Amino acid sequence: MSILASDNINTSDEMGTDRISSLLQQRYGTQQELSGSLPETKVIETLLNHRSVRFYLPQSVPAPAVELAISAAQSAPSSSNLQAWSVVAIEDKDRKARINAVAGNQKQIEQAPLLLVWLADLARLRGITDAQGSPAEGLEYLESFLLAIIDATLAAQNAVVAFESLGLGTCYIGALRNNPMAVAKELALPKEVFPVFGLTVGYPDPAIRTDVKPRLPRSRVFHREQYEANPDSGDFSAYNKVLRAFQKIQLMPAIDWTEQMSRRIGTKEALKNRDALSGVVKALGFQIK
Numbered sequence: 187m188s189i190l191a192s193d194n195i196n197t198s199d200e201m202g203t204d205r206i207s208s209l210l211q212q213r214y215g216t217q218q219e220l221s222g223s224l225p226e227t228k229v230i231e232t233l234l235n236h237r238s239v240r241f242y243l244p245q246s247v248p249a250p251a252v253e254l255a256i257s258a259a260q261s262a263p264s265s266s267n268l269q270a271w272s273v274v275a276i277e278d279k280d281r282k283a284r285i286n287a288v289a290g291n292q293k294q295i296e297q298a299p300l301l302l303v304w305l306a307d308l309a310r311l312r313g314i315t316d317a318q319g320s321p322a323e324g325l326e327y328l329e330s331f332l333l334a335i336i337d338a339t340l341a342a343q344n345a346v347v348a349f350e351s352l353g354l355g356t357c358y359i360g361a362l363r364n365n366p367m368a369v370a371k372e373l374a375l376p377k378e379v380f381p382v383f384g385l386t387v388g389y390p391d392p393a394i395r396t397d398v399k400p401r402l403p404r405s406r407v408f409h410r411e412q413y414e415a416n417p418d419s420g421d422f423s424a425y426n427k428v429l430r431a432f433q434k435i436q437l438m439p440a441i442d443w444t445e446q447m448s449r450r451i452g453t454k455e456a457l458k459n460r461d462a463l464s465g466v467v468k469a470l471g472f473q474i475k
């Protein structure tokens with residue numbers, strides 16, 4: 187069964203087992219049973235119902251929805267409560283277009299009324315120690331850069347779930363990393379602040395059907411006690427078939443997932459300038475020892 191993006195909106199407090207079974211079926215493209223029964227919550231429903239939205243209505247995102255999503259983002263766990271992230275909201279069409287040029291002019295960035303740029307932010311912490319006249323040696327290490335990326339990512343995903351629960355759609359934009367320096371200039375980022383990814387936000391266009399994209403079987407990613415080599419680990423033919431069916435419904439070019447992944451990781455060129463990232467990160471002021 188396919189669900190329109192506009193079906194994301196939760197309007198009822200009741201949700202039956204059938205709804206979760208149907209969402210699990212969509213998530214894997216095959217029948218998936220649970221080993222027992224549990225209360226089925228709206229949070230689980232929102233999570234299972236996720237799909238990236240690339241077609242939006244022009245209607246702007248209500249300010250309280252943005253405010254709530256940012257509070258949801260701030261509710262994410264944070265390494266040592268360092269809160270090493272920030273986010274910039276962009277609604278100005280010209281600025282959005284300039285950022286979109288970095289991302290290879292993606293239609294969803296043009297259409298979305300709101301683009302959020304999520305930042306790994308060590309500048310605020312640097313400011314604290316500078317004001318105290320104390321050292322900040324820890325900021326010089328890969329660990330600090332990594333934790334800022336992790337903090338920003340957890341925060342962003344909480345915002346995604348909040349937006350989706352309110353009937354809005356989102357799409358991450360990793361392509362900002364094609365040229366983080368240009369993004370940093372456009373957003374006037376201080377030293378030691380890195381644009382991790384963008385996120386388009388808006389009301390999904392109900393005229394464009396967006397389905398749940400099936401994932402690998404749960405057993406492919408879930409290990410118990412130790413990482414176990416899956417006996418059929420080289421065989422992804424079943425998943426290739428499931429994704430081919432998805433592509434057909436979505437009118438996407440037909441390609442095996444394994445082929446698509448091989449192309450994505452096969453060459454430096456497929457990284458679209460992101461092979462230069464380690465140098466760019468250093469140029470943005472991170473030391474990464």
Ligand SMILES: Cc1cc2nc3c(=O)[nH]c(=O)nc-3n(C[C@H](O)[C@H](O)[C@H](O)COP(=O)(O)O)c2cc1C
Pocket residue numbers: 236237238239240292357358359360361362383398399
């Ligand atoms: C960090 C990150 C960066 C992404 N960058 C882009 C992007 O630049 N353009 C795009 O169309 N989708 C982008 N996506 C969306 C993925 O393509 C999408 O999540 C994936 O195909 C699974 O589809 P789904 O989100 O609908 O389940 C990105 C997703 C993530 C997590």
